[in-house]
Amino acid sequence: MKLAHIQSYVLRYPDPNDLDQPRMTVLVRVETTNGIVGWGEGIAMWPEACRATATLVDEGLAPMLIARGELTCETAWEAMRSHTWWYGEGGIACFAYSAIDIALWDIQGKIENKPLCELFGRVHSRLPANASCHVNKGSLSACIDEVLGFFAMGYRSVKLGLAKKSLSGVGHDPDSSIALVAGIRRAAGPDVEILVDAGNGTRWSRQAAIDTVRAMAEYDIGWIEEPFYPNRIDDYRTLKSAVEVPIAAGEREWTVAAYANLIDTGTVDIVGxxxxxxExxxxxxxxDALVGRAKLTINAHAWSTxxxxxxxxxxxxxxxxxxxxxxxPFPVSVQQELVHDPIAQCGGEVAPPAGAGLGIEVDEGVVGKLLYRG
Incomplete structure (x- = not known):
């Protein structure tokens, strides 16, 4: 492909998962010289990070890629990594070239007239749908009822994000978090999966983590995610040896090299x-190739547009x-309005769009409506 135009767009939108507080992201539109358009995203989240990401795209990576002429997705990826060598290897540089890389693959699928999953070699026709939510309602019973509502909608599993912005203290301490898991299991029965994401707001000591995960394990949780900050590898090792619950981590890693190092620690079962x-x-x-060689599970984090x-x-x-x-598991503008045929679960499962590339048609009017001008 040969690129003619690359443009970033910083969006701001209310997120019902965070009590309608604003969330931000960066979209990138790439167009080839023969008019094929692809879209990508870099989830920079904060205003200053989004502005910086947009600057790297528009003033650094875009002119460099356009000037190089003919490209493939792989040669463009290598060129962007090489260009950002001084300030890259993680963080904002990764937001910028991740967005462009996604857009280039969208274009490649359209060039070959195939959905990306067919281009890569489809393994699953569909996957079980998980309702990924933040625990933020005003009482324990309200938090439990919300999750039961997700199961009633057809979701097969739920992932509980603890210690988030909330109307109550549920999920902000071990006792209420254990009570939440117990209440959901008692109400929902044995046939649904409960996943727990301790996340950035949780500050457990090593022993508190062991005690909490053991207590939750009595109610059959599928995994515990990010129980410690990523550099607490000894704590991860101790927890892994002390409990039988699988451990998930990886959301705060940025590069292929960093994921290789994480996998080599032997402390993680599910790689997010x-x-x-x-990248x-x-x-x-x-x-994913590294995950497969290590015989681990990969989880594609999809919490944005x-x-x-x-x-x-x-x-x-x-x-x-x-x-x-x-x-x-609830409507949000950048999911239901941004594209003409939103992705949704059906009967507890979700299948990828059937069109070429990403298989989605972005509504540029909605992009304009959500554009951040701050």
Missing amino acids: VDPARA GITGFRKI AITSAASLHLAVASHNARLFELK
């Missing part, structure tokens, strides 16, 4: 990877190492 943060679709596929959801879903159904797919 977001293509809109971790794009190209990076995800390289990480329909662009990332589509990329993550194509990657997940083309992976032997994926077993479920996370969706937002």
Whole structure:
């Protein structure tokens, strides 16, 4: 492909998962010299990071790629990594070239007239749908009722994000978190899966983590995610030896090299990877190969717009190492309005869009409506 135009767009939108507080992201539109358009995303989240990501795209990577002439997805990926060598290897540089990489793969699928999952080699026709949510309601019973509502909608599993912005303290301490898991299991029965994401707001000591996970394990949780900050490897090792619950981590990694190091620690069973943060679709596929060789599970993080959801879903159904797919279980503009045919679960399962590339048609009017001008 030969590129003619690359443009970033910083979006701001209310997120119902965070009590309608604003969330931000960066979209990138790439157009070839023969008029094929692809879309990508870099989930920079904060205003200053989004502005910086947009600057790297528009003033650094875009002119460099356009000037290079004929490109493939792989040669473009290598060129972007080489260009950002001084300030890259993680963080904002990864947001920028992850977004462009996703857009280039969208274009490549359109050139070959194939959905990306078919281009990569489809393994699953569909995957079980997981309702990924933040625990933020005003009482324990309200938090339990919300999750039961997701199961009533058809979701097969739920992932509980603890210690988030909330109307109550549920999920902000071990006792209420254990009570939440216990209440959901008692009400929902044995046939649904409960996953727990301790996340950034949780500050457990080593012993508190062991005690909490052991207590939750009595109610059959499928995994515990990010129980410690990533550099607490000794704590991860101790927890892994003390409990039988699988451990998930990886959301705060950025590069293929960093994921290789994480996998080599032997402390993780489920590797979480977001293509809109971790070196794009190209990076995800390289990480997935590492996950497969280590006989681990990969989880495609998809917590943003329909662009990332589509990329993550194509990657997940083309992976032997994926077993479920996370969706937002409530309407949000960047999912239901941004594209003309939103991704949704049906009967507890979710399948990727059937069109070429990402298989989605972005409504540029909605992009304009959500454009951040701050």
